[in-house]
Amino acid sequence: MASDRHLHPASFLFILGSQARQMLVPAVALLFTARTTEAGWELVAALLVVPFALIAVVRALVFRYRIDEDELVIRSGVIFRSVRHVPYRRIHNIDAVQNVIHRLLGVAEVRIETGGGSEPEAAIQVLSMEAFRELREHVLARRAPAAAFAPATEGEAVSQAPPTEDSAVILQLSPRELMLAGLIQNRAAIVVAAAFGLIYEFGLAESLVERVFGRDMPGRGVARQLVRVVLQGQVPIRAILLGIGAIIAVLVLLRLLSMLWTLVMLHGYTLVRHGTDLRAEYGLLTRVTTTTPLKRVQTLTIVEGLLHRRFGRVMVRVQTAGSPAGNAEGETTRRVAIAPILPRAKVQQFVDAVLPGTSVEHVEWQPPHPRAFRRAFVVTSVMLMLLTSWLGIWLRWRWFFLVPVLLAWAAFSARKYVANLWWGTTTNAVLFRSGWLRRYMTVVQFPRVQAVSLVESPFDRRHGMASLHVDTFGATGAVHSVDIPYMPRESADSLMRFLAAEAAGTQFRT
């Protein structure tokens, strides 16, 4: 039986340091009130720093870890005690982080990452480099095999590429395709909105308005002025036509900018399967290369907006575990869709390349509960009435004439929503479709299913419905996930059991 190990003696310093952020606000507050008294800052130091330091010392003393056969056991906490068991098989990474002070003392903060969550699962503040190396040896010796990232020990000649390099080009986007993508997606909107804000600040917008509408419209509130003018019956036709023309011109300009932007950002977009990795290369000015191991792909979502449908294209996004290795841009590359634009006919082919053996075409799609429309209608109606309630202040009793319009819109919208809600399973994946203006289809293979949950609201219970959620790794910020509402209760139950059984029978490895 292994013995308990303790932290490095200097650990309390680092624990104190990491608590400095918590100390900051009370420290500043106290210092502010203490500056007029004598011995002010000494008292602050005594009142704040000493207790925190004592806490740090206690925490450092109480922290223990043990290197067992199959797992790392960490004990911490005095009041709120915690015993954490981390099996070695679950550990992906064990890193040592050192800042200047760490290096001076020959210690490091050890971060252990397992398969879940965005924070390191265990952070040990601090261990001596020797203790770290020993821990790492034990961990890596029994770690999950087939890890496609860090080399096992330093000095080992590492060649990550598999012996046989079979590669296949999955997708290559011509400039024409890229411009089409830019046209459909309208990415320049944000940039231009910011620019517009700036223009307004500098008063350029006002001079523009003056030029178009003549000098008898002083001050701000162009829209209000316009409405007043229209209601009063003095309609300046020329000005309005000019205004409309200007708006159209701006919209066209936005689209052109977006096309240019996409052309430059994604120039030469090529997606290649290199052994077991997906490698994407793109960019005219900044050339970006991202590598994602196929195994890291968690979910795949096919997005189809109105314009996509018009041109017979789709966009495909994937959620992956962790950040792609070897990319130059960091965060931003994750925003790039794996297939920014793809002809609809080629979707199955693409899915086969990324999620081998998964069909998105031969799926027995299941509809929602028959009463789903009724519920969706009620929800949409209530929401619309709440949203337009402020108009009641202005229109007073006339607002009630709006109600039939709102109800008609709610009925239409609910009908469309429910008609586009489907779920299904294939031999190795669960799929979910939703959305009517912008359609989404998400595919999750069974080995990527984490926990499955079912929620029944009181309204659900009345109608015999439930919502099912299939949890996956790294789904924060996903455009779409398998979150199925308005399912018949029995179907939800049996799907949940089925997915849990499938997930239980497979191992989750990244």
Added chain:
Amino acid sequence: MTVAADGTPRQLDPRVIPFRRLVGWIRTIVIGAILLFVLLGLWLGGALPDWATAAAGPAWSLIVAALAWYAYRWPEISYAYTSYVLDRQGIEIRSGVFWRRLVVVPRSRVQHIDVTQGPMERSYGLGTLVVFTAGTAHSSVSLGGLAHETALALRDQLLPKVEDDGV
């Protein structure tokens, strides 16, 4: 002790009811005191119109009474609606009275497990089991109100073993 992975639904430890009642009383006292101070402050500062001053007393009593009743009754109610099942596939946890939730965590998806005990939990012999997965919405699934030994036993049962290559 061990918990048999036989798929029978189990309830929390009955001691969780007095424990949560106590927590509820404390919460009632704290909120009541804060409300009292706020109302007193407003009244002394003259910021309360006459009707509010008259209504403040009864209103405060009503709120505190409601909180107290909630602290007394709710633990029993939520106890009846909370259960868990441990079987060969994994663990299922049911909770929620109005919004009912069921979470299933397959064994092969358990990353690691914590058993925590606050100081009050310790005096009642209770503990909380926190199961961590690689998911996002359910990156950690907790089950509080278990007997400490039961939580430890569940943890031992759920931790992946070396030979465990999926059921």
